[in-house]
Amino acid sequence: MFSMLPKKGNSNTKERIALLQRYIRLFGANSIDCLLADREFVGEHWM
Secondary structure (H helix, E strand, O other): OOOOOOOOOOOOHHHHHHHHHHHHHHHOHHHOOOOOOOOOOOOOOOO
């Protein structure tokens, strides 16, 4: 799952939270076995 951002550069915490919330709305939190992300997904607030 991805979202095209209307800007250059990394996503911010708010955008990462929105992406995960979108996934959870579609598939449910119980469907997540593992989350793999690149180095730009830093921090813990969006988890």
